[in-house]
Amino acid sequence: MPRNAPRIEMPESEENEFASFSLFSPSRAPLNSIPDPSQLQKTTRLSDFDLAQKLELARTQGPERRFEGRAGAHDSNPRIVTRNARSRSEPNSAQSTPTRSGARVSLGGGCVTGARVAQSFVGRGRIPRGISMADYAETAPHFEMNEDHSFWKEHNVQVLIRMRPLSTMERANQGHGRCLKQESPQTLVWLGHPETRFTFDHVASETISQEKLFRVAGLPMVENCLSGYNSCVFAYGQTGSGKTYTMMGEISEAEGSLGQDCGVTARIFEYLFSRIKMEEEGRREEKLRFSCKCSFLEIYNEQITDLLEPSSTNLQIREDLGKGVYVENLVELNGAANRKIAATHMNSESSRSHSVFTCTIESIWEGDSLTHSRFARLNLVDLAGSERQKSSGAEGDRLKEAANINKSLSTLGLVIMSLVDLAHGKHRHVPYRDSRLTFLLQDSLGGNSKTMIIANVSPSLCSTNETLSTLKFAQRAKLIQNNAKVNEDASGDVTALQQEIRKLKVLT
Numbered sequence: 001m002p003r004n005a006p007r008i009e010m011p012e013s014e015e016n017e018f019a020s021f022s023l024f025s026p027s028r029a030p031l032n033s034i035p036d037p038s039q040l041q042k043t044t045r046l047s048d049f050d051l052a053q054k055l056e057l058a059r060t061q062g063p064e065r066r067f068e069g070r071a072g073a074h075d076s077n078p079r080i081v082t083r084n085a086r087s088r089s090e091p092n093s094a095q096s097t098p099t100r101s102g103a104r105v106s107l108g109g110g111c112v113t114g115a116r117v118a119q120s121f122v123g124r125g126r127i128p129r130g131i132s133m134a135d136y137a138e139t140a141p142h143f144e145m146n147e148d149h150s151f152w153k154e155h156n157v158q159v160l161i162r163m164r165p166l167s168t169m170e171r172a173n174q175g176h177g178r179c180l181k182q183e184s185p186q187t188l189v190w191l192g193h194p195e196t197r198f199t200f201d202h203v204a205s206e207t208i209s210q211e212k213l214f215r216v217a218g219l220p221m222v223e224n225c226l227s228g229y230n231s232c233v234f235a236y237g238q239t240g241s242g243k244t245y246t247m248m249g250e251i252s253e254a255e256g257s258l259g260q261d262c263g264v265t266a267r268i269f270e271y272l273f274s275r276i277k278m279e280e281e282g283r284r285e286e287k288l289r290f291s292c293k294c295s296f297l298e299i300y301n302e303q304i305t306d307l308l309e310p311s312s313t314n315l316q317i318r319e320d321l322g323k324g325v326y327v328e329n330l331v332e333l334n335g336a337a338n339r340k341i342a343a344t345h346m347n348s349e350s351s352r353s354h355s356v357f358t359c360t361i362e363s364i365w366e367g368d369s370l371t372h373s374r375f376a377r378l379n380l381v382d383l384a385g386s387e388r389q390k391s392s393g394a395e396g397d398r399l400k401e402a403a404n405i406n407k408s409l410s411t412l413g414l415v416i417m418s419l420v421d422l423a424h425g426k427h428r429h430v431p432y433r434d435s436r437l438t439f440l441l442q443d444s445l446g447g448n449s450k451t452m453i454i455a456n457v458s459p460s461l462c463s464t465n466e467t468l469s470t471l472k473f474a475q476r477a478k479l480i481q482n483n484a485k486v487n488e489d490a491s492g493d494v495t496a497l498q499q500e501i502r503k504l505k506v507l508t
């Protein structure tokens with residue numbers, strides 16, 4: 001919570017019956033429980049927003065690779081468009097550690113080709129026993145998500161799972177075989193061995209539109225910030241699972257509306273400015289005024305680069321009694337300086353770096369012969385790929401890169417576990433300072449801050465193990481919202497993470 005933010009009484013979270021950390025429910029879901037795809041609902045438009053200020057978003061800058069067609073159009077045949085010839089490593093493959101030299105992982109390519117697919121996986125032990133390519137060969141079903149904004153009244157942490165569609169290449173290589181099956185708006189079955197059912201509050205099917213995702217996961221964050229709560233949205237998941245698509249998407253604007261593939265960030269700002277205008281007009285008598293400042297940085301190898309001023313590298317994090325934690329010399333732009341932000345994002349090494357888009361929202365108004373002020377910070381974080389970065393065989397920069405990614409994600413895991421502890425009145429020392437990412441975000445994690453974790457998963461058979469890891473991470477995060485008891489397993493997990501960090505420190 002920011003030091004000068006208003007204190008708002010939060011209702012006590014209810015004790016949830018989910019008291020076990022055990023992730024596995026071995027029961028096998030009946031395959032005939034897949035709903036009829038004709039349940040598909042049309043997506044809604046943002047027409048109810050009185051848009052005050054349109055974002056100046058770069059029309060020409062799109063993601064270098066994208067599906068043609070939209071997430072909501074599950075029956076369209078997505079094509080991958082390559083905008084430049086930068087070489088890319090194979091998608092979803094934990095076999096190769098991507099290098100910094102432009103080798104972002106492409107979703108498009110299957111991890112192996114044609115008939116060799118099953119053989120190659122088995123040879124590498126990558127398809128767990130029990131997965132059959134024919135098991136889930138249907139077109140993925142669509143489930144609508146509830147827009148229930150009241151959930152923040154009870155929980156400060158929310159977890160949402162988003163499954164991306166299979167790419168054309170993946171379909172070509174592995175048919176419609178998937179490692180995941182969605183059964184309802186809340187449940188997913190991991191089709192490995194043993195089959196495991198996961199339940200979350202929100203599971204976004206692969207057909208969910210960007211707009212719907214914003215309405216469920218982004219819009220409430222804006223409302224939180226306007227109420228003075230610091231808020232964080234994290235996109236977590238393995239390389240190629242859709243984190244950048246979720247956070248940034250394809251930034252475009254046509255006929256005054258954001259393009260359908262625009263991600264959460266642009267939609268958040270469009271909504272934020274419309275709300276600000278509404279508030280300022282509605283409270284004219286109080287002379288309410290807002291000011292927003294945006295910054296955008298990348299953390300790569302524990303070094304901070306200003307994405308708005310890329311020549312500004314190796315920036316330092318400072319702490320100040322008034323300002324809290326901040327990055328020294330970071331460019332802050334007023335209002336919707338989004339063109340630059342959208343354009344520069346494309347330079348970021350998103351698969352191996354964390355990018356943090358921050359907007360500080362301050363408001364001042366008069367009442368009872370006093371001047372009131374409110375402050376909140378909104379952080380939108382696109383994390384580095386969460387797959388275990390290989391350190392074996394790596395040397396020099398590559399080894400350092402792998403160690404830093406593992407460390408920061410592990411620290412984030414520890415932060416999440418500490419939030420579980422806090423929910424039980426216990427205090428766990430969290431090594432915030434071990435990682436620049438958590439150091440920077442510490443004001444926005446815990447306390448009364450609101451955290452939305454979007455765990456992106458791929459249904460591709462190439463990603464079976466990584467998908468399971470992401471679901472486990474999300475399950476752990478969900479413990480917080482459930483206010484569940486931390487049991488032996490959970491503590492054990494943390495110890496394992498700490499050991500990992502230590503090992504990596506020795507390696508580096």
Ligand SMILES: Nc1ncnc2c1ncn2[C@@H]1O[C@H](COP(=O)(O)OP(=O)(O)OP(=O)(O)O)[C@@H](O)[C@H]1O
Nearest residue numbers: 065066071107164239240241242243244245350351
């Ligand atoms: N829900 C979705 N609908 C349509 N296309 C998607 C979806 N999710 C991801 N994609 C496409 O999949 C590809 C990989 O996604 P993206 O780059 O967002 O992954 P990522 O998790 O950010 O990967 P990295 O960690 O390497 O940055 C992109 O071409 C993106 O447009």
